[in-house]
Amino acid sequence: xxxxxxxxxxxxxxxxxxxxxxxxxxxxxxxxxxxxxxxxxxxxxxxxxxxxxxxxxxxxxxxxxxxxxxxxxxxxxxxxxxxxxxxxxxxxxxxxxxxxxxxxxxxxxxxxxxxxxxxxxxxxxxxxxxxxxxxxxxxxxxxxxxxxxxxxxxxxxxxxxxxxxxxxxxxxxxxxxxxxxxxxxxxxxxxxxxxxxxxxxxxxxxxxxxxxxxxxxxxxxxxxxxxxxxxxxxxxxx
Amino acid sequence: xxxxxxxxxxxxxxxxxxxxxxxxxxxxxxxxxxxxxxxxxxxxxxxxxxxxxxxxxxxxxxxxxxxxxxxxxxxxxxxxxxxxxxxxxxxxxxxxxxxxxxxxxxxxxxxxxxxxxxxxxxxxxxxxxxxxxxxxxxxxxxxxxxxxxxxxxxxxxxxxxxxxxxxxxxxxxxxxxxxxxxxxxxxxxxxxxxxxxxxxxxxxxxxxxxxxxxxxxxxxxxxxxxxxxxxxxxxxxxxxxxxxxxxxxxxxxxxxxxxxxxxxxxxxxxxxxxxxxxxxxxxxxxxxxxxxxxxx
Amino acid sequence: xxxxxxxxxxxxxxxxxxxxxxxxxxxxxxxxxxxxxxxxxxxxxxxxxxxxxxxxxxxxxxxxxxxxxxxxxxxxxxxxxxxxxxxxxxxxxxxxxxxxxxxxxxxxxxxxxxxxxxxxxxxxxxxxxxxxxxxxxxxxxxxxxxxxxxxxxxxxxxxxxxxxxxxxxxxxxxxxxxxxxxxxxxxxxxxxxxxxxxxxxxxxxxxxxxxxxxxxxxxxxxxxxxxxxxxxxxxxxxxxxxxxxxxxxxxxxxxxxxxxxxxxxxxxxxxxxxxxxxxxxxxxxxxxxxxxxxxxxxxxxxxxxxxxxxxxxxxxxxxxxxxx
Ligand SMILES: Nc1ncnc2c1ncn2[C@@H]1O[C@H](COP(=O)(O)OP(=O)(O)OP(=O)(O)O)[C@@H](O)[C@H]1O
Ligand SMILES: [Mg+2]
Numbered sequence: 001x002x003x004x005x006x007x008x009x010x011x012x013x014x015x016x017x018x019x020x021x022x023x024x025x026x027x028x029x030x031x032x033x034x035x036x037x038x039x040x041x042x043x044x045x046x047x048x049x050x051x052x053x054x055x056x057x058x059x060x061x062x063x064x065x066x067x068x069x070x071x072x073x074x075x076x077x078x079x080x081x082x083x084x085x086x087x088x089x090x091x092x093x094x095x096x097x098x099x100x101x102x103x104x105x106x107x108x109x110x111x112x113x114x115x116x117x118x119x120x121x122x123x124x125x126x127x128x129x130x131x132x133x134x135x136x137x138x139x140x141x142x143x144x145x146x147x148x149x150x151x152x153x154x155x156x157x158x159x160x161x162x163x164x165x166x167x168x169x170x171x172x173x174x175x176x177x178x179x180x181x182x183x184x185x186x187x188x189x190x191x192x193x194x195x196x197x198x199x200x201x202x203x204x205x206x207x208x209x210x211x212x213x214x215x216x217x218x219x220x221x222x223x224x225x226x227x228x229x230x231x232x233x234x235x236x237x238x
Numbered sequence: 239x240x241x242x243x244x245x246x247x248x249x250x251x252x253x254x255x256x257x258x259x260x261x262x263x264x265x266x267x268x269x270x271x272x273x274x275x276x277x278x279x280x281x282x283x284x285x286x287x288x289x290x291x292x293x294x295x296x297x298x299x300x301x302x303x304x305x306x307x308x309x310x311x312x313x314x315x316x317x318x319x320x321x322x323x324x325x326x327x328x329x330x331x332x333x334x335x336x337x338x339x340x341x342x343x344x345x346x347x348x349x350x351x352x353x354x355x356x357x358x359x360x361x362x363x364x365x366x367x368x369x370x371x372x373x374x375x376x377x378x379x380x381x382x383x384x385x386x387x388x389x390x391x392x393x394x395x396x397x398x399x400x401x402x403x404x405x406x407x408x409x410x411x412x413x414x415x416x417x418x419x420x421x422x423x424x425x426x427x428x429x430x431x432x433x434x435x436x437x438x439x440x441x442x443x444x445x446x447x448x449x450x451x452x453x454x455x456x457x458x459x460x461x462x463x464x465x466x467x468x469x470x471x472x473x474x475x476x477x478x479x480x481x482x483x484x485x486x487x488x489x490x491x492x493x494x495x496x497x498x499x500x501x502x503x504x505x506x507x508x509x510x511x512x513x514x515x516x517x518x519x520x521x522x523x524x525x526x527x528x529x530x531x532x533x534x
Numbered sequence: 535x536x537x538x539x540x541x542x543x544x545x546x547x548x549x550x551x552x553x554x555x556x557x558x559x560x561x562x563x564x565x566x567x568x569x570x571x572x573x574x575x576x577x578x579x580x581x582x583x584x585x586x587x588x589x590x591x592x593x594x595x596x597x598x599x600x601x602x603x604x605x606x607x608x609x610x611x612x613x614x615x616x617x618x619x620x621x622x623x624x625x626x627x628x629x630x631x632x633x634x635x636x637x638x639x640x641x642x643x644x645x646x647x648x649x650x651x652x653x654x655x656x657x658x659x660x661x662x663x664x665x666x667x668x669x670x671x672x673x674x675x676x677x678x679x680x681x682x683x684x685x686x687x688x689x690x691x692x693x694x695x696x697x698x699x700x701x702x703x704x705x706x707x708x709x710x711x712x713x714x715x716x717x718x719x720x721x722x723x724x725x726x727x728x729x730x731x732x733x734x735x736x737x738x739x740x741x742x743x744x745x746x747x748x749x750x751x752x753x754x755x756x757x758x759x760x761x762x763x764x765x766x767x768x769x770x771x772x773x774x775x776x777x778x779x780x781x782x783x784x785x786x787x788x789x790x791x792x793x794x795x796x797x798x799x800x801x802x803x804x805x806x807x808x809x810x811x812x813x814x815x816x817x818x819x820x821x822x823x824x825x826x827x828x829x830x831x832x833x834x835x836x837x838x839x840x841x842x843x844x845x846x847x848x849x850x851x852x853x854x855x856x857x858x
Binding site for chain 3: 268273274276322325326331333335337340341343344346348350351458462465469505507508510511514521522525533534
């Protein structure tokens with residue numbers, strides 16, 4: 001059974017419909033990447049999972065349980081964690097306080113988890129007491145991801161985690177994504193750096209105008225000439 | 239010089255402490271619930287009258303009954319939030335501003351109905367000031383007000399920096415949307431905000447009543463200085479609000495000191511305008527306040 | 535017959551006061567209803583109008599500034615101009631910030647004005663106020679003087695109503711609605727939002743001053759109590775919300791309706807024994823506040839909901855500029 005499944009999801013903001021029947025799924029242990037042009041509705045698809053839209057059709061299920069239109073605070077409690085594209089940290093809190101907030105719904109002691117994550121994100125351990133708003137872009141992204149990981153989620157949703165980062169940080173984030181995934185957390189990720197993302201992905205979806213356009217394994221999409229032309233900056237991947 | 243300390247600076251600090259306590263509530267609701275709460279002065283008023291009744295009833299000192307009075311006031315505030323503000327959580331915040339504006343008159347009219355409009359005193363008798371270094375005179379009530387304010391501020395600091403709910407309050411003031419996505423129980427945070435704001439407002443009101451007297455306009459009169467203090471310090475910065483409160487309290491008092499010649503610099507009748515002038519200057523020069531608060 | 539005449543005079547006074555409040559409500563409607571600006575200091579602008587007009591028209595007095603004995607039309611215009619200038623200053627500071635700040639600043643302006651009225655006794659006679667203000671048509675015999683004054687008020691209300699309706703349907707009005715509904719797209723369309731807001735705020739405050747001037751001449755007296763937030767600011771808000779924000783008919787209806795309720799309930803409670811009468815006065819305020827809350831929550835559109843002027847061309851959402 002898939003961890004997360006969107007089945008012909010229809011919805012948008014207010015009266016404006018953005019998603020016209022989007023379907024996708026994430027199986028246990030997978031990294032799934034969503035690519036597509038600006039304004040295709042990639043972020044909107046993530047918000048649909050997280051109960052931030054009012055879906056007028058289709059179904060979202062988590063481990064087979066229907067979570068369509070469940071409010072976000074409930075979705076979190078069901079084990080889905082989401083790192084939005086922008087403003088995804090609490091800038092006036094320290095790094096450690098941000099992580100602590102990530103663990104808000106946990107009743108048990110989160111200290112062990114905190115220490116684990118400091119090992120995955122070494123720069124954060126160093127800057128524990130620093131105000132998150134003063135960090136560099138890459139480090140902020142790490143705070144945002146670590147914050148979402150505090151709950152040991154069933155699945156992690158990342159919206160463009162490498163947007164605006166330097167190549168060095170980009171590589172670092174991708175390797176962290178792999179590390180996190182290696183611990184057994186499935187990941188659904190939107191990415192603009194399609195080539196790099198598809199390389200680490202098990203599968204990928206191409207979204208255009210709020211509809212599925214292509215889908216396939218990471219390698220298949222990389223090899224597909226049409227996809228390559230549209231999103232990979234010309235030519236099939238090396 | 240000593241006259242300046244005794245009659246201007248110390249009263250200014252006392253008044254400033256009172257503004258500071260009130261302004262913390264304003265700045266917290268403004269940054270966490272995202273609206274300017276016009277009923278905050280009347281919360282203070284309600285707290286004062288509840289305290290007065292408890293004092294009459296029990297014969298105890300106001301400070302001793304203060305915790306009970308604060309609790310009762312907080313209950314009233316929580317009820318008001320539920321009945322009158324919560325329905326607008328998803329609406330544009332200006333709706334809550336209007337609701338709080340209406341609440342301002344509703345609370346005051348309830349107080350006037352129950353307790354009448356005559357002036358009342360919180361404590362009887364005149365206290366002898368304590369004398370330091372032969373000439374520095376501080377009345378015991380002023381010592382008490384300033385030290386109680388310091389204790390309350392330390393408590394607020396502890397809450398916001400050490401407790402989970404306090405950190406969640408700061409998180410929500412950074413971004414209510416992200417707080418929700420993170421799974422923070424935002425309704426619980428809202429309740430805590432009202433609890434802190436309501437309790438501090440009661441304390442501020444009672445201190446003002448001890449320092450002066452009780453009348454049904456005291457809440458409204460406090461409103462402008464409290465807003466000014468919150469804006470001066472920066473919205474969402476509780477310690478900015480404290481600094482703002484102290485500055486405004488002191489400036490209000492020393493503005494009528496005869497700095498030039500023998501006449502008060504500013505006609506004491508315009509004291510209440512000082513807060514407004516400072517607020518406007520701040521909005522013009524730096525709307526984010528001294529400590530880089532939020533600007534909406 | 536006497537009783538009938540008494541009732542007749544009472545109805546005239548109800549309509550006169552209702553009409554004055556209608557001007558206030560129309561002024562607020564421009565600000566809140568059409569533009570979304572929160573004015574919490576209606577009382578201040580109202581009092582500015584009242585005092586300016588009173589001082590400009592009264593006979594010389596040792597108690598306050600005056601003795602100019604100017605014609606009404608001049609005093610009305612000056613009252614509106616003074617209020618407009620002050621509103622411009624407030625607007626300059628607050629209009630670029632969110633509505634909350636304007637609310638705080640306007641309540642502050644009203645408070646400052648109250649301090650001035652109390653302290654500058656040489657000009658305002660302090661707490662005792664300005665009396666013996668002349669009243670238009672007062673040389674006519676009773677009840678014609680009252681009727682003529684009522685006529686003046688009602689004619690003003692009607693004139694303002696038609697002006698505002700014309701403005702609302704004009705391109706100016708449509709921009710206002712766009713600004714209130716969706717600032718970002720209005721901004722994207724290249725509209726100078728602050729300028730439009732400023733116009734609405736200033737015009738609204740000028741109407742409030744006009745209403746203040748009318749009140750001063752109608753009552754022939756004005757004191758610092760005119761700045762009481764209850765009787766002016768708050769009542770006007772309730773009138774507009776109950777009548778229907780963004781609807782000029784609603785503003786007028788709300789004003790007459792709420793004033794009638796307010797005034798009639800005062801007559802009822804004043805028959806109670808003294809002590810009780812004073813206390814029930816607070817219940818009236820409470821109930822008016824409750825009415826506001828109930829309307830805000832249950833009937834936020836008021837009695838007359840907003841009617842949108844028809845757009846010239848229906849904009850297809852799909853064609854509208856992408857990206858927010
Ligand atoms: N909060 C919102 N309210 C209304 N419309 C929105 C909102 N957010 C996005 N949209 C619209 O929805 C469409 C899809 O936006 P979305 O953010 O999902 O695109 P995206 O694929 O994530 O693009 P990008 O690569 O730029 O992040 C766009 O046309 C956008 O203008
Ligand atoms: Mg996006």
